[in-house]
Amino acid sequence: MKSMRNNNRGLTPQSTPTKIPLSQRRLKTKPALTLLGILLLGNIFWFVLWLLPSGEKDSSNEPVATIDGDKITRQQWLSEMESRYGKETLQDLVNEAVMEKASEKYDINVSKEEIELEIALMHSAQDTTDTSMENLTKEQLHQKIRAQLILEKVLAKDIVIKDKQTAAYYKENKSLYNIPxxxxxxxxxxxxxxxxxxxxxxxxxxxxxxxxxxxxxxxxxxxxxxxxxxxxxxxxxxxxxxxxxxxxxxxxxxxxxxxxxxxxxxxxxxxxxxxKGQEFTYEEVQGHIARELAMEQLPSTIAPEVFWSEFKAKWYYGEAQ
Missing domain, CATH: 3.10.50.40 (Chitinase A; domain 3)
Structure with a gap:
């Protein structure tokens, strides 16, 4: 089915893949997979904010559509948006805020260069059919990546990865960091x-x-x-x-x-x-590799919600998770 779909798109069948180490597969795909579930939610949130009235006039009963004379009001529309996407969007916002608190408590810093590295790696690993990254503005994408990096750094802070491990990994997978x-x-x-x-x-x-x-x-x-x-x-x-x-x-x-x-x-x-293509030196990606290798030692299901109780997070849908 995959090769048939590719041919329909002007793509040629893939050659038989070689066996790739688990850490290499994770390194290439994890940033995009981690963000995939939250990209759409971020856009929905900002779209709803844009729809909210900015003046004093009550526009809740203002029609946003009519069908044979019957109106659908702005309030009906926003209520439906909230019922469908409100919980996930609010959860995303709380997670980002919790991660900022965690960065302060644990003295975690995320540099612009680290974010740009993640974006470059995401582009290099992105499937041609995956356009999810383009659903966010540059600022939104940077914030999502920042929150994810804070989470990973907090989780990996007590895991020791030796320099010889990161150096060996870089040598074995140098092509991952030579991005065309x-x-x-x-x-x-x-x-x-x-x-x-x-x-x-x-x-x-x-x-x-x-x-x-x-x-x-x-x-x-x-x-x-x-x-x-x-x-x-x-x-x-x-x-x-x-x-x-x-x-x-x-x-x-x-x-x-x-x-x-x-x-x-x-x-x-x-x-x-x-x-434009980039080639990253070992010094530029050493921290990234160490964090990725450390994360492989942790359960893959760890999410920002594990810190909600620590930072007394409460929300509209209940107590801290």
Whole structure:
């Protein structure tokens, strides 16, 4: 099923994977997996705040939609949002606040460089179908990562990892820290070159790439996202070589001409963002490696909620968890 889906998106089947050490798999995937469950909640929270009335006028009965004359009021809408997402969003906010308290009590510092390292590693490990990172603003993403790093540092503070362990790990997995330039890419996949040229004319006449992707792209998975297929690198497995080659020639915001794919179809590509490649030295990632190795000695289910009682956290849904 996976290879069939990839071929439908202009991707080539993956080669047989080599056996990867547990620590290496965790290092590449853990930051993205940890944040995946909370990315959407952060956006929902800020969206609800934006909807709340800023003036003195009571707008709770203001209609936000009408159906055959029947109104749906702002209060009904917000109440429904709260019932569906309120608990998770509030829990996320409490966790962030608790982690800030923990950083003060245990004298935990998180530098900008540490956050940027995590973001770079997340981009390098991100699957092309995973666009969850783009659901947050830069500030929101930084705050999520900061809270996660505080949690990990507090949990790992009493675990001793020797320098020879981190040095050996870096030597064995140095390629993880040599991150290639990545291109956040959108695609419109079409049956023929003629179809691609016709869509290209619509783009030149002023039509939005994302709109045309939803209307015309044969790749239904990315079409629903306005064509967004996430980050693509030059030698990325599972990506049609024509795509990875074409994006390297584009600047941010540029759109390619028709690109011939290995399966006979054609694609138009747009580069939304370019993240320049980075190579991290051992000194730059030693702390990261030590923390990751320490975390592997702890249960994977540990979450910020374990600190709620310590910092007397109470919330709308009950006492500290």
């Amino acid at each position: 330039t990545s291109y956040r890419t959108s695609i419109i996949m079409l049956k023929s070159k003629n179809d691609a040229e016709n869509v290209q004319k619509e783009l030149k006449s002023g039509s939005e790439f994302s709109v045309l992707a939803r209307e015309h792209s044969l790749d239904t998975a990315s079409a629903s996202l306005g064509g967004d297929i996430g980050y693509v690198t030059a030698d990325q497995d599972g990506v049609d070589r024509s795509i990875s080659s074409a994006v390297q020639k584009l600047k941010k915001g540029e759109v390619s001409g028709p690109v011939s794919l290995s399966d006979g179809r054609y694609a138009l590509l747009q580069v939304l963002e370019v993240n």
